[in-house]
Amino acid sequence: MDRQGLIRGEVSRVTDDAGPVGLREPGGSTNKPTAGSQSAPPAALPAAPPAEPPAGSPPASPTVPPVGVLGGALGVLLSGGSLAAGVLSPARRAADLRRLAGERFDLLVIGGGVTGAGVALDAASRGLSVALVEARDYAAGTSSRSSKLIHGGLRYLEQLNLALVHEALVERGLLLGRLAPHLVRPQPFLLPLTRHWQRPYYGAGVLAYDAFAAATPFGRGLPVHRHLSRRAVLAEFAGLRPDAVVGGIEYHDAQVDDARFVVTLSRTAARYGAALVPSARATALLRDGERVVGARVTDLEGRRSLEVRARAVVAATGVWSDDVGEMLAAGNPPGSPTVGLRVRASKGVHLLVPRAAIDGGPGLILRTPTSVLFVIPWGRHWIIGTTDTPWDLSRDHPAASTLDIDYLLRQVNGVLARPLSRADIQGVYAGLRPLLAGESDATSRLSREHAVVEPVPGLVLIAGGKYTTYRVMARDAVDAAVRYWPGVPPSTTHLLPLLGARDYRAAWAARTRLATSTGLDIERIERLLGRYGDQVGVLLDLLRARPDLAEPLPGAPDYLAAEAVYAVAAEGALHLDDVLTRRTRISVETAHRGEATAGRVATLIAPILGWDPHAIRREVEHYTARVAAERDSQTKPDDRTADAARLGAPDVRGAAMAADLSP
Numbered sequence: 031m032d033r034q035g036l037i038r039g040e041v042s043r044v045t046d047d048a049g050p051v052g053l054r055e056p057g058g059s060t061n062k063p064t065a066g067s068q069s070a071p072p073a074a075l076p077a078a079p080p081a082e083p084p085a086g087s088p089p090a091s092p093t094v095p096p097v098g099v100l101g102g103a104l105g106v107l108l109s110g111g112s113l114a115a116g117v118l119s120p121a122r123r124a125a126d127l128r129r130l131a132g133e134r135f136d137l138l139v140i141g142g143g144v145t146g147a148g149v150a151l152d153a154a155s156r157g158l159s160v161a162l163v164e165a166r167d168y169a170a171g172t173s174s175r176s177s178k179l180i181h182g183g184l185r186y187l188e189q190l191n192l193a194l195v196h197e198a199l200v201e202r203g204l205l206l207g208r209l210a211p212h213l214v215r216p217q218p219f220l221l222p223l224t225r226h227w228q229r230p231y232y233g234a235g236v237l238a239y240d241a242f243a244a245a246t247p248f249g250r251g252l253p254v255h256r257h258l259s260r261r262a263v264l265a266e267f268a269g270l271r272p273d274a275v276v277g278g279i280e281y282h283d284a285q286v287d288d289a290r291f292v293v294t295l296s297r298t299a300a301r302y303g304a305a306l307v308p309s310a311r312a313t314a315l316l317r318d319g320e321r322v323v324g325a326r327v328t329d330l331e332g333r334r335s336l337e338v339r340a341r342a343v344v345a346a347t348g349v350w351s352d353d354v355g356e357m358l359a360a361g362n363p364p365g366s367p368t369v370g371l372r373v374r375a376s377k378g379v380h381l382l383v384p385r386a387a388i389d390g391g392p393g394l395i396l397r398t399p400t401s402v403l404f405v406i407p408w409g410r411h412w413i414i415g416t417t418d419t420p421w422d423l424s425r426d427h428p429a430a431s432t433l434d435i436d437y438l439l440r441q442v443n444g445v446l447a448r449p450l451s452r453a454d455i456q457g458v459y460a461g462l463r464p465l466l467a468g469e470s471d472a473t474s475r476l477s478r479e480h481a482v483v484e485p486v487p488g489l490v491l492i493a494g495g496k497y498t499t500y501r502v503m504a505r506d507a508v509d510a511a512v513r514y515w516p517g518v519p520p521s522t523t524h525l526l527p528l529l530g531a532r533d534y535r536a537a538w539a540a541r542t543r544l545a546t547s548t549g550l551d552i553e554r555i556e557r558l559l560g561r562y563g564d565q566v567g568v569l570l571d572l573l574r575a576r577p578d579l580a581e582p583l584p585g586a587p588d589y590l591a592a593e594a595v596y597a598v599a600a601e602g603a604l605h606l607d608d609v610l611t612r613r614t615r616i617s618v619e620t621a622h623r624g625e626a627t628a629g630r631v632a633t634l635i636a637p638i639l640g641w642d643p644h645a646i647r648r649e650v651e652h653y654t655a656r657v658a659a660e661r662d663s664q665t666k667p668d669d670r671t672a673d674a675a676r677l678g679a680p681d682v683r684g685a686a687m688a689a690d691l692s693p
């Protein structure tokens with residue numbers, strides 16, 4: 031291949047014939063994550079069949095971000111070529127918004143979480159014309175707030191939900207091996223044993239887990255489990271209380287940056303011609319008699335309302351599914367029974383503590399009275415979670431209370447030699463599981479499986495499931511929508527590498543050269559590869575054109591200034607919050623929670639988003655208020671008081687609109 035091509039962002043096609051399935055680090059060393067790096071070596075797997083957008087897919091943005099702002103090289107890149115089709119720039123949003131108003135689509139997707147973005151990609155790659163509207167930012171709902179595991183779920187095995195485990199393990203293998211090896215990486219876990227009887231019991235479970243995985247395509251990609259003595263456990267994880275363990279079992283699962291994954295999924299859908307518009311809320315369904323023929327949508331950036339017409343609408347709105355049921359009821363004749371999906375929200379809270387606070391290597395999976403607790407390495411941090419409690423308050427901003435935080439500290443401190451305190455906590459986030467309502471009241475026992483329903487012609491609702499199985503959910507939803515349409519091919523998303531995946535292994539192999547040629551250290555290059563895959567060349571182009579963007583961000587040295595610029599130029603970020611919370615994870619990875627970075631990032635992205643000094647100030651003020659409200663909520667004793675405190679800071683999208691409307 032053209033070796034310079036990677037640096038210039040011209041990603042060339044290479045065939046990866048890496049041979050037999052099996053994870054190995056190029057160079058032969060074992061896969062041990064380095065502090066500060068989310069990256070891991072790619073799995074060596076057979077190459078995926080080529081999958082390219084069909085000829086005639088609508089081009090991307092007709093306009094290009096100002097070259098002077100971005101640097102010549104990136105400007106040129108964004109102006110044409112196949113890569114440009116996956117660029118979610120402000121200009122692309124404007125063009126897609128125009129398409130929403132003017133076209134009749136095959137499918138309109140409501141919701142830009144992992145499910146909705148997956149539906150958009152599934153449908154677009156079948157050759158359908160697709161629009162997607164997301165009320166806030168990509169992954170702003172549950173899909174940026176998960177435990178970030180791509181897993182079969184040992185717990186479901188214990189519940190004998192074998193079909194779910196099998197399905198999820200198939201997906202895990204596909205994601206690691208073909209679809210997103212740059213974003214999904216292997217993660218070793220230690221299951222500490224506290225009683226001797228647990229060894230045969232858990233041992234049988236983990237054995238079955240590995241055997242299940244081995245029987246799936248790509249299933250042999252991860253090392254098999256191994257039993258550890260008490261001494262070996264403490265050597266692997268010195269931070270465990272010696273008297274709390276009698277031994278352990280190590281097994282492998284996988285990890286993903288959930289928000290980045292959704293953006294990549296969305297960009298891949300855009301590359302196949304989907305029109306994607308974040309900050310666009312569906313407010314009503316359009317009806318032709320009983321049939322749903324589109325939706326009324328409010329553009330929260332431009333303060334306008336439009337009608338989007340489609341042959342069918344798929345609502346993938348997670349914990350907001352009942353809202354779509356209400357929209358449906360509003361258009362039904364009076365007295366009609368309400369049919370839809372009943373979804374209940376269950377709150378899950380996670381804490382981030384610095385890596386140095388716990389002396390250990392692999393992740394931990396711990397048993398709790400009602401569920402399991404994970405302690406997961408995450409760059410320079412550990413993620414500790416989660417809780418599982420019913421939530422019927424604000425779904426936009428679920429809040430963590432002291433009750434949640436104390437519970438997590440208590441559970442993890444049960445096994446740690448040096449107990450954690452509140453002072454160790456740098457970040458906290460809360461998310462809501464969209465659980466299909468069942469007869470059981472205990473949320474951890476409600477179904478994690480998904481459901482697809484078509485309550486009236488032209489409307490498909492999909493909810494439930496888990497992140498790991500988004501692709502199956504998406505396929506099922508599209509299958510339901512096109513059931514009676516002639517000539518629609520079956521889903522091929524199992525064959526379709528996401529943006530950045532295709533030449534990731536070649537880019538990884540070239541990482542030392544990339545480090546030399548750019549002057550960045552190898553750890554930085556590996557980290558960038560784990561975030562952008564083979565698209566890293568575009569970012570490095572930007573650095574060449576604008577060397578000032580090679581500076582780390584203030585207060586967040588793991589991120590370069592270029593990454594903030596790229597987030598708005600190519601990854602669909604429209605607000606400061608999007609950059610600090612989801613394109614990067616600065617909001618939970620720093621003790622200042624992004625406050626020390628906000629001003630610089632706002633100044634960097636302002637020219638691309640067309641912000642004046644007033645808008646910059648408003649964005650920073652909003653972000654600061656959000657952080658303050660979250661900190662406040664985390665001092666409150668229960669859900670109700672935490673929710674009230676969190677609601678002290680409104681959503682930036684609504685706030686921006688209100689400010690624009692004020693005299």
Ligand SMILES: Cc1cc2nc3c(=O)[nH]c(=O)nc-3n(C[C@H](O)[C@H](O)[C@H](O)COP(=O)(O)OP(=O)(O)OC[C@H]3O[C@@H](n4cnc5c(N)ncnc54)[C@H](O)[C@@H]3O)c2cc1C
Binds near residue numbers: 497
């Ligand atoms: C604490 C926690 C931990 C988890 N951990 C894991 C894990 O480790 N592994 C795993 O596999 N799964 C995990 N899950 C489950 C997984 O995260 C979810 O199943 C998944 O993210 C749901 O995605 P979704 O797209 O269906 O919903 P969401 O991500 O919530 O997306 C729905 C979107 O719809 C948008 N929307 C709503 N109404 C409208 C409207 N009217 N107009 C336009 N847009 C609208 C919302 O803004 C939102 O972005 C976890 C969940 C939680 C809460």
